[in-house]
Amino acid sequence: MTGTPLHADVAPLAFLLGTWVGEGKGSYPTIAPFAYGEEVRFWRVGKPFVAYAQRTWALDDGRPLHAESGYWRLTGDRVELVLAHPTGVAEVTEGLLDGTTIALASTSVTRTSSAKLVERLERDVRVVGDTLTYEVRMAAVGEAVQFHLSGELTRAARER
Amino acid sequence: MTGTPLHADVAPLAFLLGTWVGEGKGSYPTIAPFAYGEEVRFWRVGKPFVAYAQRTWALDDGRPLHAESGYWRLTGDRVELVLAHPTGVAEVTEGLLDGTTIALASTSVTRTSSAKLVERLERDVRVVGDTLTYEVRMAAVGEAVQFHLSGELTRAARER
Numbered sequence: 666m667t668g669t670p671l672h673a674d675v676a677p678l679a680f681l682l683g684t685w686v687g688e689g690k691g692s693y694p695t696i697a698p699f700a701y702g703e704e705v706r707f708w709r710v711g712k713p714f715v716a717y718a719q720r721t722w723a724l725d726d727g728r729p730l731h732a733e734s735g736y737w738r739l740t741g742d743r744v745e746l747v748l749a750h751p752t753g754v755a756e757v758t759e760g761l762l763d764g765t766t767i768a769l770a771s772t773s774v775t776r777t778s779s780a781k782l783v784e785r786l787e788r789d790v791r792v793v794g795d796t797l798t799y800e801v802r803m804a805a806v807g808e809a810v811q812f813h814l815s816g817e818l819t820r821a822a823r824e825r
Numbered sequence: 826m827t828g829t830p831l832h833a834d835v836a837p838l839a840f841l842l843g844t845w846v847g848e849g850k851g852s853y854p855t856i857a858p859f860a861y862g863e864e865v866r867f868w869r870v871g872k873p874f875v876a877y878a879q880r881t882w883a884l885d886d887g888r889p890l891h892a893e894s895g896y897w898r899l900t901g902d903r904v905e906l907v908l909a910h911p912t913g914v915a916e917v918t919e920g921l922l923d924g925t926t927i928a929l930a931s932t933s934v935t936r937t938s939s940a941k942l943v944e945r946l947e948r949d950v951r952v953v954g955d956t957l958t959y960e961v962r963m964a965a966v967g968e969a970v971q972f973h974l975s976g977e978l979t980r981a982a983r984e985r
Contacts, residue, residue: 669889710880710889714911718894720870729829729870734878734894735909738937745937747915749895749907751874755915757935775917775933777898777905 674713675739680765680792681707681715682824687797689721689816694808700724703816705797707737708824714738717748744769746788753780758788765792785810795820834873835899840925840952841867841875842984847957849881849976854968860884863976865957867897868984874898877908904929906948913940918948925952945970955980 671679685705692698701721708716715737721730735748735756744767748756754776760769769788776783785804790797801814831839845865852858861881868876875897881890895908895916904927908916914936920929929948936943945964950957961974 710892712889712892712911716892716894716911729872732870732872732876732896734876734896736892736894736911736913738911738913738939740939743938745913745939747909747911747913747937749909749915751872751876751896751898751907753896753898753905753907753917755907755909755917755933755935757913757915757937759937772937773915773935775915775935777907777917777919777932778903779898779900779905 669709669711671709671715672711672713675709675715675737677742677762678707678715678737678739678744681737681790681797682709683707683820684822685797685818686821687816687818688724689799689814691814693803693805693811693813695806699730701730701816702727703818705818717746752783753777754783756783756786758786760788766790782806795823829869829871831869831875832871832873835869835875835897837902837922838867838875838897838899838904841897841950841957842869843867843980844982845957845978846981847976847978848884849959849974851974853963853965853971853973855966859890861890861976862887863978865978877906912943913937914943916943916946918946920948926950942966 690700703721705719718734720732733750738745742762746758757773758769758771767790771786774783783805787802790799797818803813804810850860863881865879878894880892898905902922906918917933918929918931927950931946934943943965947962950959957978963973964970
């Protein structure tokens with residue numbers, strides 16, 4: 666929402682705002698490695714959080730793959746992230762903000778009856794100028810925490 | 826995404842699709858009663874879920890109030906809903922689809938360190954033509970499950 670000020674409580678997260686587009690790659694012991702296109706959007710609504718939505722697509726035919734949406738909160742340098750996944754998973758994740766780097770680890774991962782078991786998610790996000798890189802590590806379906814996703818995105822539009 | 830077919834797994838939820846606008850009112854023992862404007866959007870992306878985003882605003886000056894976002898899933902007549910709330914709450918909710926009526930109750934409500942305690946959420950959603958009515962009951966901050974929100978929305982745009 667252009668013109669809506671960023672709430673002071675989340676002002677240190679201003680470096681995230683905007684629409685980011687790029688590519689990522691994923692792997693896990695239970696699936697074939699894959700690559701994807703990705704769009705991530707962080708926006709403000711004038712409240713003490715940053716809204717967030719992400720979607721990915723197959724690089725070959727553009728078919729939709731993953732998506733997730735939620736909200737980023739901040740208390741001092743403590744970042745809190747609440748995410749809904751269409752796989753039936755709800756993620757509550759916390760960690761530290763250090764400049765424009767955020768290191769997060771889930772404090773709870775809950776799920777619907779039909780969802781696959783996800784036990785832990787760890788997320789590192791780093792922004793340098795208009796480049797955002799991230800890595801996601803995951804413990805799921807009985808496997809130990811390990812690399813799952815990484816990507817590099819470029820800020821395509823900056824929220825004014 | 827116009828043109829993207831609704832996935833067969835969630836075809837019985839087609840009656841939700843579109844953008845809905847209206848008003849609601851809320852109360853709880855710990856807060857003053859309030860009224861709000863509301864926009865709800867249900868959309869499809871070609872995957873086995875319906876994407877969902879909601880936001881509310883004050884009727885007097887339009888300032889943003891609540892928001893939530895997540896995904897609806899369906900297995901037979903079992904509805905699953907995963908929601909992120911900017912209050913730091915993650916909600917996993919399940920229930921039954923009966924025609925165009927859905928009755929849901931949370932199976933888990935988790936939260937970040939700084940969020941207020943929410944113990945249970947119950948949601949009833951009913952669509953008749955282009956009118957959507959809902960009621961939300963909540964147990965939070967030590968109070969028993971009781972009325973929290975109700976609203977009536979009109980379909981302002983139908984996803985084609």
